[in-house]
Amino acid sequence: MAIRTYIPLRGIKKHLAIILEKKLLKKHFPFLKFQVEKGKLMCFGYVQPSEYSPIFHYRVEWDPGSSPKVFPINPSIDYDDDIHMYEEGCLCLYYPKDFIYDSKSHIYDTIIPWTHEWFLFYELYMIKGRWLHPYVEHKKI
Structure with missing residues (x-):
């Protein structure tokens, strides 16, 4: 077992x-x-969920002591509750009551893999018209 x-x-x-x-x-x-x-640490990355997908470019912003935020850069993705984004334009990658990003958390084993998964489910959303990944409803009522 590796030491974390x-x-x-x-x-x-x-x-x-x-x-x-x-x-x-x-x-x-x-x-x-x-x-x-x-x-603040800024990471710039990209992912292509499939060979038929566009290459999605993103930016991760992290200020130590707070949770990282991921923003899609190109292609531009407009805010929409249905695709699990926050109004400020960053991706909704986890439910804060289920996971708390703290001093024991790392971007490489949480935020980056979850970002790549998010873009895969975004592609599926574009095909199916609904978010297929399990989620907790967070729309404003």
Whole structure:
């Protein structure tokens, strides 16, 4: 059983948390590009769910101490409750009551795989007209 490395945000400087997370991301996803801006890690990646799909480009923004946010870049995807996005335009990747992104969480083994899965289900949504992945309803009433 592998020992899970985690970032203890209490007692560690944010820039060191960013360096560690960036190192883990580079190791597991060498195609990602990085930028650090105002104490925030920005990761730029892409995924093509199938050979017939477009290549989806996305940006992950992470400020240590908060949950990462993923924004589709190209092609542009407009906000829609039915495709599990938040009004600010970021993807809804998990139900916050079921998973809390904390100092033991890492982007490489949660957010990136979930982002790629999200784009696969987005493609299925475009074909079927409904979201097929299990979800918790979060539309405003």
